[in-house]
Amino acid sequence: MKILAANRLTDGETVWLGAGDRWVETIDAAHVARDKEAEERLSAAGDAALAANLVLDVTLVDIDLSDGRVLPSRLRERIRAGGPSIHPDLGKQARNAAQHAA
Amino acid sequence: MYRYDEFDHAFVKARVAEFGDQVARRLSGTLTEDEFKPLRLMNGVYLQLHAYMLRIAIPYGSLSPRQLRKLAHIARTYDKGYGHFTTRQNLQFHWPKLTDVPKILEELAEVEMHCIQTSGNCIRNVTADHFAGAAADEVADPRPYAEILRQWSSLHPEFSYLPRKFKIAVTGAERDRAAIEVHDIGLHLKKNDKGELGFAVYVGGGLGRTPMVAKKIRDFLPEQDLLSYTTAILRVYNLNGRRDNKYKARIKILVHETGTEELTAAVEAEYAALKDSELRLPDADIRAIETYFKPPRLAARPEGDRAVATAGKTNPGFADWLGRNATTHRNPDYACVTISLKGIGEVPGDASDAQMDAIADLAEQYGNDEIRVSHEQNLILPHVARADLPALHAALVEIGLATANAGLITDIIACPGLDYCALANARSIPVAQEISQRFASQARQAEIGDLQVKISGCINACGHHHVGHIGILGVEKKGAELYQITLGGSAREGSTIGEIIGRGFGPEEITDAVETIVETYLAHRQGREETFLDAYRRLGQAPFKEALYGHEARAA
Numbered sequence: 001m002k003i004l005a006a007n008r009l010t011d012g013e014t015v016w017l018g019a020g021d022r023w024v025e026t027i028d029a030a031h032v033a034r035d036k037e038a039e040e041r042l043s044a045a046g047d048a049a050l051a052a053n054l055v056l057d058v059t060l061v062d063i064d065l066s067d068g069r070v071l072p073s074r075l076r077e078r079i080r081a082g083g084p085s086i087h088p089d090l091g092k093q094a095r096n097a098a099q100h101a102a
Numbered sequence: 103m104y105r106y107d108e109f110d111h112a113f114v115k116a117r118v119a120e121f122g123d124q125v126a127r128r129l130s131g132t133l134t135e136d137e138f139k140p141l142r143l144m145n146g147v148y149l150q151l152h153a154y155m156l157r158i159a160i161p162y163g164s165l166s167p168r169q170l171r172k173l174a175h176i177a178r179t180y181d182k183g184y185g186h187f188t189t190r191q192n193l194q195f196h197w198p199k200l201t202d203v204p205k206i207l208e209e210l211a212e213v214e215m216h217c218i219q220t221s222g223n224c225i226r227n228v229t230a231d232h233f234a235g236a237a238a239d240e241v242a243d244p245r246p247y248a249e250i251l252r253q254w255s256s257l258h259p260e261f262s263y264l265p266r267k268f269k270i271a272v273t274g275a276e277r278d279r280a281a282i283e284v285h286d287i288g289l290h291l292k293k294n295d296k297g298e299l300g301f302a303v304y305v306g307g308g309l310g311r312t313p314m315v316a317k318k319i320r321d322f323l324p325e326q327d328l329l330s331y332t333t334a335i336l337r338v339y340n341l342n343g344r345r346d347n348k349y350k351a352r353i354k355i356l357v358h359e360t361g362t363e364e365l366t367a368a369v370e371a372e373y374a375a376l377k378d379s380e381l382r383l384p385d386a387d388i389r390a391i392e393t394y395f396k397p398p399r400l401a402a403r404p405e406g407d408r409a410v411a412t413a414g415k416t417n418p419g420f421a422d423w424l425g426r427n428a429t430t431h432r433n434p435d436y437a438c439v440t441i442s443l444k445g446i447g448e449v450p451g452d453a454s455d456a457q458m459d460a461i462a463d464l465a466e467q468y469g470n471d472e473i474r475v476s477h478e479q480n481l482i483l484p485h486v487a488r489a490d491l492p493a494l495h496a497a498l499v500e501i502g503l504a505t506a507n508a509g510l511i512t513d514i515i516a517c518p519g520l521d522y523c524a525l526a527n528a529r530s531i532p533v534a535q536e537i538s539q540r541f542a543s544q545a546r547q548a549e550i551g552d553l554q555v556k557i558s559g560c561i562n563a564c565g566h567h568h569v570g571h572i573g574i575l576g577v578e579k580k581g582a583e584l585y586q587i588t589l590g591g592s593a594r595e596g597s598t599i600g601e602i603i604g605r606g607f608g609p610e611e612i613t614d615a616v617e618t619i620v621e622t623y624l625a626h627r628q629g630r631e632e633t634f635l636d637a638y639r640r641l642g643q644a645p646f647k648e649a650l651y652g653h654e655a656r657a658a
Contacts, residue, residue, distance in 0.1 A: 007149055007153075009128070009129070009200065010129065010199060010200055010201050011153065011154075011199035011200060011201065012149060012150075012152070012153035012154040012198075012199065012200060013152075013153065014151065014152055050135065052131070053128070053129075053131040053134070053135075056135045056149065057149055057524075073581060074578075074581060075520065075578075075581070075582070075583065076151070076520060076526075076527075076578075079151060079520055079521060079529075080151045080152065083152060084152070084521035084522060084531075085521055085529060085532060086449060086521050086529075086531050086532055086535065087521075090182055090197075091152050092152075
């Protein structure tokens with residue numbers, strides 16, 4: 001299974017392609033491609049977004065689903081999805097923690 | 103310090119306007135990423151895992167309090183309240199928005215700073231001894247020459263598209279604190295028998311995928327010929343350096359493949375043709391640049407010895423700090439102070455906006471308005487009266503920056519690693535933090551003595567692991583982090599590349615492995631005066647291998 005990751009042009013924020021070809025800021029909202037055809041659809045949408053100057057560094061990322069949540073296979077992508085492991089107070093992980101606390 | 107003249111101001115302002123326009127065109131879609139990427143890199147803008155990264159040039163690591171306050175302001179206003187000092191004596195911000203970068207560059211220009219040539223295949227920030235102009239063992243101040251090289255290399259039309267990046271370092275002392283032998287060009291400023299200034303020239307050093315110690319290609323180059331000789335080297339490299347393979351494109355590979363003798367002959371031939379050209383530096387020009395680096399007028403402060411002795415008796419923390427973090431100044435009433443950015447368990451090289459502001463204040467109060475960044479990722483106050491050391495120490499305690507560990511095992515160099523960097527394969531910072539915590543005891547660190555641990559999260563070696571007494575390289579193996587250890591590296595005069603000791607260690611094993619190495623050293627050393635590096639050079643790998651892997655061999 002794969003998802004499509006990128007960084008947003010304006011601020012570099014890590015984003016993933018979600019439902020309706022919208023770029024989303026949380027990995028759980030990423031659209032999961034479960035077969036080759038779906039992967040190709042993701043790639044095509046990524047190419048279009050790159051050409052439209054919305055994002056850069058577009059990459060397909062291997063994932064597993066764990067209890068219904070998206071878990072990238074590589075540590076690199078897991079850190080990219082949360083933030084620096086040394087700074088739980090920074091990045092997406094901090095926002096998620098704040099939301100849970102609220 | 104060097105001060106911009108009208109030309110410099112206009113030059114940087116024009117560059118800020120140019121890049122502002124390029125950013126605007128990128129955001130509007132007129133420029134594609136392929137077109138924009140080389141332009142943003144030339145202005146220090148990278149893309150990392152979580153955001154863009156902006157690398158700011160700090161020429162030869164010299165900062166004024168005003169500049170440091172500006173960096174604190176940028177951290178607070180545009181980033182996340184901290185910055186990361188690097189092994190190139192620069193500063194990186196890890197979270198800037200592309201839309202804010204033009205404004206940040208405008209703010210930097212206000213204090214005579216920029217990001218030009220902090221990336222790309224050009225001549226990068228020229229680095230120098232962080233105690234330049236202050237150290238007791240210095241023959242002459244290397245900074246005027248570093249500044250001449252900076253001016254010459256800035257947007258140099260011939261050398262803006264080199265086969266690969268190019269790094270130059272200058273030292274003015276026998277004790278090499280600038281790691282010149284692991285640079286593309288290393289310059290050792292010295293005097294000849296007649297008392298004239300010149301340079302020993304080293305070429306082809308570097309770390310990364312293929313670590314190499316530079317070769318000395320000239321024992322004495324007259325100072326007037328600095329630019330003609332460096333131009334000659336760059337020309338030979340630009341013409342013959344490989345452009346077919348990024349990993350073989352640095353000058354070290356050219357030196358290695360051509361042979362030192364042949365390459366030296368080519369450089370000397372080019373130099374002979376350039377020697378009497380306009381590149382020859384008029385004496386008046388060198389002396390004019392030197393005036394910018396005139397040492398501050400240091401008032402006599404003979405009460406220093408008594409003040410230091412008194413404080414040392416009553417405050418053991420001060421005595422430890424004095425022993426490690428104060429270095430001999432050429433003026434016996436003064437000291438060079440290392441402000442450790444390696445607090446126990448902290449991120450090596452990181453400083454918060456509040457700490458940067460506080461250090462700027464302390465530099466004004468006690469440090470004759472000068473701050474340096476060391477390639478070891480610490481900050482330096484090069485001119486502090488010994489009489490003021492107790493008060494400075496107390497002020498550093500207040501802001502959590504009085505860690506007494508300069509040159510000790512917890513004074514670790516670490517690259518940002520996989521926590522930030524898109525190129526990294528493994529994390530560096532958590533490894534540094536865990537080693538730091540394991541060896542937190544001041545007494546234990548003092549017992550171990552001088553020991554440099556250097557950690558990189560990938561083979562590009564930004565953490566200089568090849569020249570760590572203990573070097574740690576993070577790799578990815580089967581999707582997990584693995585750490586390979588090298589021993590016996592050094593970036594001092596007579597540099598050596600560390601040797602791989604054996605199989606790597608997982609994240610949960612690496613600190614234990616470092617501890618085993620340290621305990622092996624303590625068990626085998628001939629006394630406290632034999633440092634880790636000396637002991638390793640005497641003993642070789644055998645006892646360390648046995649301690650790390652012996653039980654495995656016996657079990658097999």
